[in-house]
Amino acid sequence: MNDYTTILREHNLKATPQRLEMTNALFMNGHVTIERLYELMLKKFSSISLATIYKNINLMLEASFIEEVKLPNAKSVYELTKETHSHLLCSKCDKVQDIVLNLTDVTRRASNAANFNISKTDLVLSGLCENCS
Amino acid sequence: MNDYTTILREHNLKATPQRLEMTNALFMNGHVTIERLYELMLKKFSSISLATIYKNINLMLEASFIEEVKLPNAKSVYELTKETHSHLLCSKCDKVQDIVLNLTDVTRRASNAANFNISKTDLVLSGLCENCS
DNA sequence: AACTTAAAGGATAATTATTATCTTTTAATA
DNA sequence: TATTAAAAGATAATAATTATCCTTTAAGTT
Numbered sequence: 001m002n003d004y005t006t007i008l009r010e011h012n013l014k015a016t017p018q019r020l021e022m023t024n025a026l027f028m029n030g031h032v033t034i035e036r037l038y039e040l041m042l043k044k045f046s047s048i049s050l051a052t053i054y055k056n057i058n059l060m061l062e063a064s065f066i067e068e069v070k071l072p073n074a075k076s077v078y079e080l081t082k083e084t085h086s087h088l089l090c091s092k093c094d095k096v097q098d099i100v101l102n103l104t105d106v107t108r109r110a111s112n113a114a115n116f117n118i119s120k121t122d123l124v125l126s127g128l129c130e131n132c133s
Numbered sequence: 134m135n136d137y138t139t140i141l142r143e144h145n146l147k148a149t150p151q152r153l154e155m156t157n158a159l160f161m162n163g164h165v166t167i168e169r170l171y172e173l174m175l176k177k178f179s180s181i182s183l184a185t186i187y188k189n190i191n192l193m194l195e196a197s198f199i200e201e202v203k204l205p206n207a208k209s210v211y212e213l214t215k216e217t218h219s220h221l222l223c224s225k226c227d228k229v230q231d232i233v234l235n236l237t238d239v240t241r242r243a244s245n246a247a248n249f250n251i252s253k254t255d256l257v258l259s260g261l262c263e264n265c266s
Numbered sequence: 267a268a269c270t271t272a273a274a275g276g277a278t279a280a281t282t283a284t285t286a287t288c289t290t291t292t293a294a295t296a
Numbered sequence: 297t298a299t300t301a302a303a304a305g306a307t308a309a310t311a312a313t314t315a316t317c318c319t320t321t322a323a324g325t326t
Contacts, residue, residue, distance in 0.1 A: 054313060101246075115262075115263040125255075
């Protein structure tokens, strides 16, 4: 029984082989689209149904076990939930990477300016990564 | 010939009545989903095709005349292109509002930390608006 | 270890969202 | 007003996602 078995069960999700492999694929690949995840899963479960992918993605989202990252001009990717962070998107190679940024100043300013009670920030910074620029 | 007639033509888009009404709907409503835009358009053009909406949305996006805003846990909304800005999303009433924030400090820090050449930032701050909190 | 059962998987139909195709209409220009 | 490329409308086709239904299985119980 590895780490994810426990974590899945803590979220009231049965630790099936398919789910363990999904979490493994997310862990190994970081940020994956639905179609990429399906491809990855097919390597291990040659007859897995796409419906299983979707059902598990949705259950894992509800359980906050994973998160969806909406990207400009690209399909959403999914990642394991971790410390709050922002994302960098390379517009050339399409790689997505995490970056931990202190946004307290920005949210404070926004909160004051608009009288808004901010509880979550979604930030995607697009440009060229180290390799592509 | 109003403002939008000129602007549409400057983007090499014919100023059709349907397009003028689309821009008007975006101007009056600020941020609208595809389905809401379709509803609004049907009031003025009872036989407008949904395909026309999609085609024009895509042409206007290509011309940078409008922009798509991807929101967490919600469908995308579209807005007329204006000064660079961020968005506030109320998680109770679902209203979206614009906010101009200086993000140079954040982007500079991110750029330095990750060796990234940042050209665009997409920021959505979620929480409770003045009315809902 | 076998038994029970609610939950999950697989196959696939159904639904929703978006794009493509084709014919008719029209905005823009001469 | 005549011409024409582009746009609109109708609808078919495709893509993305969800629902249904039957079979299998994880996980707890005896």
